[in-house]
Amino acid sequence: MTRLLALAAALVASLVFTGLSMAQEPLRVDVTRGNLDPLPIALPDFAGESEEALSRGSDITRVVTNDLASSGLFAPIDPAAYIEDIENIDLRPRFSDWRVIDASALLVGSVTIQDDGRLVVAFRLWDTRLEEQLLGLQYRTAPENWRRVAHKVADAVYQRLTGEEGYFNTRIVYVAEGRGIEGEPLRQLAIMDQDGANPSFLTDRSYMALLPNYSPNSQEITYVSFLEGQATTYLYDLETGRQEALFSSAMRSAGLDPDGQSLSARFSPDGESLAVSVETRSGHDIHLYDLRTRSLDRLTQHPADDVEPSFSPDGERIVFSSSRGGGSQLYTMNRDGSDVQRITFGNGRYTTPVWSPRGDLIAFTKQSGGTFSLGVVRADGSGIERILFEGYFVDTPAWSPNGRVLLFTRGEPRTDGTRYEIWSVDLAGFNLRRLATGGMASDPAWSPLIE
Amino acid sequence: MNIKLFAIAALGAFATACASTPPADDPEPIEPPRSAEPVDRGPSEPAGPTPGSTEHFVQTAGDRVFFGLDRHDLTNEARETLRRQAAWLASYSDARILVAGNCDERGTREYNLALGARRANAARDYLISQGVDPSRISTVSYGKERPTCTQSNEQCWAINRNATTSIVGSGYTN
Numbered sequence: 001m002t003r004l005l006a007l008a009a010a011l012v013a014s015l016v017f018t019g020l021s022m023a024q025e026p027l028r029v030d031v032t033r034g035n036l037d038p039l040p041i042a043l044p045d046f047a048g049e050s051e052e053a054l055s056r057g058s059d060i061t062r063v064v065t066n067d068l069a070s071s072g073l074f075a076p077i078d079p080a081a082y083i084e085d086i087e088n089i090d091l092r093p094r095f096s097d098w099r100v101i102d103a104s105a106l107l108v109g110s111v112t113i114q115d116d117g118r119l120v121v122a123f124r125l126w127d128t129r130l131e132e133q134l135l136g137l138q139y140r141t142a143p144e145n146w147r148r149v150a151h152k153v154a155d156a157v158y159q160r161l162t163g164e165e166g167y168f169n170t171r172i173v174y175v176a177e178g179r180g181i182e183g184e185p186l187r188q189l190a191i192m193d194q195d196g197a198n199p200s201f202l203t204d205r206s207y208m209a210l211l212p213n214y215s216p217n218s219q220e221i222t223y224v225s226f227l228e229g230q231a232t233t234y235l236y237d238l239e240t241g242r243q244e245a246l247f248s249s250a251m252r253s254a255g256l257d258p259d260g261q262s263l264s265a266r267f268s269p270d271g272e273s274l275a276v277s278v279e280t281r282s283g284h285d286i287h288l289y290d291l292r293t294r295s296l297d298r299l300t301q302h303p304a305d306d307v308e309p310s311f312s313p314d315g316e317r318i319v320f321s322s323s324r325g326g327g328s329q330l331y332t333m334n335r336d337g338s339d340v341q342r343i344t345f346g347n348g349r350y351t352t353p354v355w356s357p358r359g360d361l362i363a364f365t366k367q368s369g370g371t372f373s374l375g376v377v378r379a380d381g382s383g384i385e386r387i388l389f390e391g392y393f394v395d396t397p398a399w400s401p402n403g404r405v406l407l408f409t410r411g412e413p414r415t416d417g418t419r420y421e422i423w424s425v426d427l428a429g430f431n432l433r434r435l436a437t438g439g440m441a442s443d444p445a446w447s448p449l450i451e
Numbered sequence: 452m453n454i455k456l457f458a459i460a461a462l463g464a465f466a467t468a469c470a471s472t473p474p475a476d477d478p479e480p481i482e483p484p485r486s487a488e489p490v491d492r493g494p495s496e497p498a499g500p501t502p503g504s505t506e507h508f509v510q511t512a513g514d515r516v517f518f519g520l521d522r523h524d525l526t527n528e529a530r531e532t533l534r535r536q537a538a539w540l541a542s543y544s545d546a547r548i549l550v551a552g553n554c555d556e557r558g559t560r561e562y563n564l565a566l567g568a569r570r571a572n573a574a575r576d577y578l579i580s581q582g583v584d585p586s587r588i589s590t591v592s593y594g595k596e597r598p599t600c601t602q603s604n605e606q607c608w609a610i611n612r613n614a615t616t617s618i619v620g621s622g623y624t625n
Contacts, residue, residue, distance in 0.1 A: 413603040
């Protein structure tokens with residue numbers, strides 16, 4: 001009898017132990033499946049000693065909460081459920097208070113305003129089951145940069161819990177679409193934080209601006225401008241607002257019509273050259289532009305239109321779309337134009353290829369029958385394509401810097417014409433969300449992570 | 452106001468005329484009637500347009516040729532219009548023209564900018580073959596950025612797939 005009891009006790013103990021060891025696996029969010037089971041996280045307002053610090057603390061918490069929720073990987077818990085009031089982040093939280101409301105992770109923080117006005121934002125990320133600190137950091141910054149710091153906190157939490165770099169401290173350049181007094185289309189470049197904050201225009205209403213792309217150091221963009229009547233590639237310095245037509249003289253020296261079209265130019269990963277489609281006598285061909293020597297080298301020579309080039313992250317290859325096979329399909333080639341390989345073979349028109357920052361995938365738009373879709377295909381053309389979104393109209397995919405999320409232009413028919421908005425979707429095809437632009441918008445360009 | 456009314460009337464006429472056009476995915480070029488395009492160049496003079504003016508060009512030659520879905524080859528009707536344009540340009544030898552290629556909204560942006568250039572070039576090349584001096588012609592592609600018709604339907608898209616010729620520098624001023 002006692003032996004039996006002992007055995008039972010041992011069994012129970014082992015069960016309890018197994019249960020414990022399962023619970024003690026470190027917190028981890030799988031970015032490829034996280035949407036199915038978002039991680040419950042508590043984010044009480046960051047503490048502060050003064051009213052001003054408290055108010056900034058709650059601003060920061062709001063931004064961090066919104067960032068994490070927008071990824072679809074985290075499920076912030078309603079603050080009304082919180083039991084413990086966090087006043088000092090240097091004391092260990094009462095973990096049972098957080099476990100009982102099902103918070104697996106707890107982010108606590110504080111804001112201190114220094115005598116010189118600068119902010120010190122400190123935070124600790126806790127695993128409530130292991131009762132362990134996962135992360136403890138502080139940032140010191142000018143007071144007007146509080147949003148940047150909030151995004152950095154969100155990026156740090158995302159990185160600690162997913163193992164992947166975050167993408168919250170980023171900006172987005174896009175085309176704000178509108179109509180003028182006489183109904184004429186307006187397309188102005190605009191810039192905003194990834195969460196929609198701090199929007200401003202980069203160009204005015206007097207000419208159309210389209211198809212922006214970021215430089216690897218986030219300081220410049222290229223875009224297509226109608227300032228001179230014809231679609232022309234421009235380089236725009238985001239710090240100074242200075243801009244210049246890039247290729248006019250290079251096109252002349254290359255024997256091309258200097259007034260011909262030049263389209264959307266994308267930077268090589270080292271920032272030293274651009275790949276661009278330029279109008280030639282026989283159509284459009286991909287060219288490589290050296291930003292130092294300011295020379296244009298022709299990479300493709302096909303009578304069909306070759307457009308929309310995009311570099312691989314190692315800078316060795318370029319993907320582009322071409323009508324050389326009849327309908328538009330996607331091709332890759334070496335950066336000197338050699339070794340051209342077709343990578344899509346499906347029915348329909350494939351356009352807008354963009355190489356993932358991770359290197360393995362290429363995002364594209366596909367037009368088939370009456371519908372458009374956003375998809376990804378392996379960069380070597382093997383395997384089958386994966387469709388992430390299907391709808392009335394899709395254009396201009398843009399990768400998050402960590403290659404986990406895509407922004408794209410989405411069009412929906414309305415009685416007064418098609419309405420264009422920017423939407424995001426993750427690589428698993430989940431978490432479809434509208435980007436918080438003021439009005440109609442298109443052509444997103446996602447900045448690298450801001451240092 | 453008059454212009455708007457005219458545009459609506461023209462669109463209505465077009466819709467009726469096009470009742471028998473092929474379905475949207477048919478690759479055959481669609482031939483919108485020449486008179487269908489809304490004219491947005493200001494009201495006509497009561498006595499008829501001044502010879503050599505843009506209005507005169509639109510009325511006597513027709514300023515616009517249309518293309519099939521995803522096509523940049525000229526239809527027979529487009530060639531006829533361009534022959535009339537060439538004849539008009541022969542009579543007004545000071546006139547210089549801008550040929551603008553346009554696309555419908557059912558394509559991605561950069562693809563359409565390139566397609567619009569092909570349409571403009573197709574019209575230009577044909578005008579040159581009809582004896583128009585190349586130095587009198589410039590071309591531009593607006594892709595899908597400057598649609599004539601902004602509704603989301605096949606009638607609108609057919610109108611927006613065009614190459615439009617306008618008179619830009621000639622001796623006369625409007």
